[in-house]
Amino acid sequence: xxxxxxxxxxxxxxxxxxxxxxxxxxxxxxxxxxxxxxxxxxxxxxxxxxxxxxxxxxxxxxxxxxxxxxxxxxxxxxxxxxxxxxxxxxxxxxxxxxxxxxxxxxxxxxxxxxxxxxxxxxxxxxxxxxxxxxxxxxxxxxxxxxxxxxxxxxxxxxxxxxxxxxxxxxxxxxxxxxxxxxxxxxxxxxxxxxxxxxxxxxxxxxxxxxxxxxxxxxxxxxxxxxxxxxxxxxxxxxxxxxxxxxxxxxxxxxxxxxxxxxxxxxxxxxxxxxxxxxxxxxxxxxxxxxxxxxxxxxxxxxxxxxxxxxxxxxxxxxxxxxxxxxxxxxxxxxxxxxxxxxxxxxxxxxxxxxxxxxxxxxxxxxxxxxxxxxxxxxxxxxxxxxxxxxxxxxxxxxxxxxxxx
Amino acid sequence: xxxxxxxxxxxxxxxxxxxxxxxxxxxxxxxxxxxxxxxxxxxxxxxxxxxxxxxxxxxxxxxxxxxxxxxxxxxxxxxxxxxxxxxxxxxxxxxxxxxxxxxxxxxxxxxxxxxxxxxxxxxxxxxxxxxxxxxxxxxxxxxxxxxxxxxxxxxxxxxxxxxxxxxxxxxxxxxxxxxxxxxxxxxxxxxxxxxxxxxxxxxxxxxxxxxxxxxxxxxxxxxxxxxxxxxxxxxxxxxxxxxxxxxxxxxxxxxxxxxxxxxxxxxxxxxxxxxxxxxxxxxxxxxxxxxxxxxxxxxxxxxxxxxxxxxxxxxxxxxxxxxxxxxxxxxxxxxxxxxx
Numbered sequence: 001x002x003x004x005x006x007x008x009x010x011x012x013x014x015x016x017x018x019x020x021x022x023x024x025x026x027x028x029x030x031x032x033x034x035x036x037x038x039x040x041x042x043x044x045x046x047x048x049x050x051x052x053x054x055x056x057x058x059x060x061x062x063x064x065x066x067x068x069x070x071x072x073x074x075x076x077x078x079x080x081x082x083x084x085x086x087x088x089x090x091x092x093x094x095x096x097x098x099x100x101x102x103x104x105x106x107x108x109x110x111x112x113x114x115x116x117x118x119x120x121x122x123x124x125x126x127x128x129x130x131x132x133x134x135x136x137x138x139x140x141x142x143x144x145x146x147x148x149x150x151x152x153x154x155x156x157x158x159x160x161x162x163x164x165x166x167x168x169x170x171x172x173x174x175x176x177x178x179x180x181x182x183x184x185x186x187x188x189x190x191x192x193x194x195x196x197x198x199x200x201x202x203x204x205x206x207x208x209x210x211x212x213x214x215x216x217x218x219x220x221x222x223x224x225x226x227x228x229x230x231x232x233x234x235x236x237x238x239x240x241x242x243x244x245x246x247x248x249x250x251x252x253x254x255x256x257x258x259x260x261x262x263x264x265x266x267x268x269x270x271x272x273x274x275x276x277x278x279x280x281x282x283x284x285x286x287x288x289x290x291x292x293x294x295x296x297x298x299x300x301x302x303x304x305x306x307x308x309x310x311x312x313x314x315x316x317x318x319x320x321x322x323x324x325x326x327x328x329x330x331x332x333x334x335x336x337x338x339x340x341x342x343x344x345x346x347x348x349x350x351x352x353x354x355x356x357x358x359x360x361x362x363x364x365x366x367x368x369x370x371x372x373x374x375x376x377x378x379x380x381x382x383x384x385x386x387x388x389x390x391x392x393x394x395x396x397x398x399x400x401x402x403x404x405x
Numbered sequence: 406x407x408x409x410x411x412x413x414x415x416x417x418x419x420x421x422x423x424x425x426x427x428x429x430x431x432x433x434x435x436x437x438x439x440x441x442x443x444x445x446x447x448x449x450x451x452x453x454x455x456x457x458x459x460x461x462x463x464x465x466x467x468x469x470x471x472x473x474x475x476x477x478x479x480x481x482x483x484x485x486x487x488x489x490x491x492x493x494x495x496x497x498x499x500x501x502x503x504x505x506x507x508x509x510x511x512x513x514x515x516x517x518x519x520x521x522x523x524x525x526x527x528x529x530x531x532x533x534x535x536x537x538x539x540x541x542x543x544x545x546x547x548x549x550x551x552x553x554x555x556x557x558x559x560x561x562x563x564x565x566x567x568x569x570x571x572x573x574x575x576x577x578x579x580x581x582x583x584x585x586x587x588x589x590x591x592x593x594x595x596x597x598x599x600x601x602x603x604x605x606x607x608x609x610x611x612x613x614x615x616x617x618x619x620x621x622x623x624x625x626x627x628x629x630x631x632x633x634x635x636x637x638x639x640x641x642x643x644x645x646x647x648x649x650x651x652x653x654x655x656x657x658x659x660x661x662x663x664x665x666x667x668x669x670x671x672x673x674x675x676x677x678x679x680x681x682x683x684x685x686x687x688x689x690x691x692x693x694x695x696x697x698x699x700x701x702x703x704x705x706x707x708x709x710x711x712x713x714x715x716x717x718x719x720x721x722x723x724x725x726x727x728x729x730x731x732x733x734x735x736x737x738x739x740x741x742x743x744x745x
Contacts, residue, residue, distance in 0.1 A: 028412055
């Protein structure tokens with residue numbers, strides 16, 4: 001409320017413009033905007049001037065020029081492909097390391113977090129040692145440790161003398177282990193694959209319908225719905241029928257050493273950079289997630305556990321039905337944070353020659369691509385990843401949050 | 406009212422800082438800046454035996470490091486007035502472009518793309534080299550074709566990386582290049598067998614062969630194929646011709662001195678009737694911005710090209726005779742323009 005000043009004679013006076021609070025606020029905001037915009041413009045102008053003085057171009061045309069270098073452990077990549085293709089390969093590699101790291105970190109973090117609260121002294125201590133060790137080591141050191149300990153100085157032989165394992169008396173190799181690349185079997189889609197996926201989708205729809213029917217039966221008559229079993233059974237039947245109709249949907253591709261003995265052909269090839277980064281970041285982030293889970297379990301009121309014990313629930317039932325549902329609600333936002341950290345920490349894969357997006361961007365900058373534009377593209381990639389993960393998990397969070405009415 | 410006053414003071418402070426930082430004079434007077442500063446910022450390698458290494462006391466030494474001292478002796482009159490900045494292959498050109506270093510003397514190859522895209526100007530070639538491959542002798546490889554499907558260790562952001570791809574693709578040999586950020590990570594991977602071959606400039610490989618075998622490692626063999634031309638020399642930024650010429654004439658003075666037979670022993674009081682020698686040793690000021698006696702300073706404090714070479718390169722296994730780095734009168738490529 002702006003009060004008009006009253007002078008000693010009781011008359012209202014008007015305020016000088018340079019003391020009028022509204023004018024001052026407006027002017028300050030205008031000046032602030034000009035200052036910020038001016039600063040940013042000046043910085044960009046400086047950058048462009050300096051680049052032009054040295055004849056370095058400032059547009060994004062470099063994305064269409066050939067990459068000129070080969071991506072390690074990616075035989076299919078043609079060095080004459082454009083830089084944009086290289087960026088896509090980097091995005092794919094970062095995504096793969098990120099998703100498998102996230103899965104490993106979540107499962108391990110949950111287990112270790114719960115173990116730390118176990119009444120079994122040995123289990124609790126082992127979990128505590130694990131958390132305290134890994135949480136206090138920088139992630140780069142963990143990655144280098146796994147890269148060196150597992151592979152460079154590790155127990156696996158050189159590729160020419162790789163260990164080949166076969167199970168169940170099969171004549172194919174199931175597992176090839178060496179200190180640069182591992183081979184595991186994979187599936188190759190044949191012609192019938194499309195039909196099989198149609199069958200899977202139909203099966204899922206049918207399972208959903210059956211689950212809804214069983215729920216209605218339960219509501220009407222009170223008989224146990226067993227909807228999970230019914231849905232699962234329906235899905236399996238429909239999918240199996242789809243598989244029979246489709247015929248040759250997928251065939252197995254077995255890893256085998258190529259003729260030269262220095263490469264694995266066939267199967268799924270996991271290179272040592274990928275394994276080091278995924279395992280190292282999975283274990284590192286799991287230690288953080290374990291602490292988050294432990295904190296969130298301790299945040300559930302003790303009365304809940306006591307009530308669960310009072311109605312004779314076993315420890316597993318207590319966790320599954322009472323404690324964890326309440327604890328995980330609290331844990332979701334910090335865990336989202338850890339997932340984002342894991343994804344950004346994959347950029348440390350440079351140390352173990354893993355061809356993720358930061359590594360490829362730095363290599364291309366070193367080979368003559370303009371640095372500012374390449375870094376802008378790199379930042380855009382990480383921003384896209386982070387925003388996607390945050391968005392998905394925030395949607396989930398909003399659904400499971402307890403809303404105070 | 407207080408809040409607005411504080412805010413205004415903050416904005417004023419920001420404006421003052423911005424004014425103080427901004428000094429975009431358009432470039433072109435790095436020579437004056439270096440003379441003002443009194444030290445030369447030189448970008449070097451710290452992990453390349455023979456060219457740039459760090460000894461136990463933390464001092465830089467090597468063929469390229471000596472040329473940093475040559476430039477400092479010529480421009481500043483003091484060979485020790487150098488601040489060495491150790492750079493990896495990935496950051497060397499960014500450091501040059503941003504002004505973090507004045508000159509880059511780090512076994513860097515002169516290519517057209519670097520001239521054009523990196524905003525760099527390459528100066529007199531101090532070392533004519535070529536790219537080679539090194540393999541452990543136990544593998545028995547003798548030619549490139551033996552390396553089909555091999556993992557080959559290479560440094561990222563080097564011409565060797567691109568040459569390797571080009572040459573192997575041209576010959577249709579499949580291979581897998583494993584790129585590392587620097588030699589300290591590459592060497593364990595190579596020695597433990599994660600790559601079957603190591604590719605770099607032949608001089609670099611000779612240095613690593615000497616080091617690995619000298620430390621008791623496996624015997625190494627450098628394959629006879631030289632798969633590219635690698636002229637190595639100092640690099641400066643585009644857009645400053647005066648600086649480039651000052652650096653270049655300082656470097657070329659070492660070769661000219663070698664041709665005249667002047668070395669660090671006899672330069673002081675070197676007597677000659679040849680007017681070219683008299684001019685060279687200080688009788689001429691060509692207005693390059695260098696002090697008149699810069700040649701005497703360079704040769705007395707550091708040495709001529711032959712002395713610099715013999716202090717570092719034969720120790721890694723490449724003697725001067727018979728290589729392209731010999732003086733032009735002996736059949737090599739070292740030819741300095743006349744100081745006239």
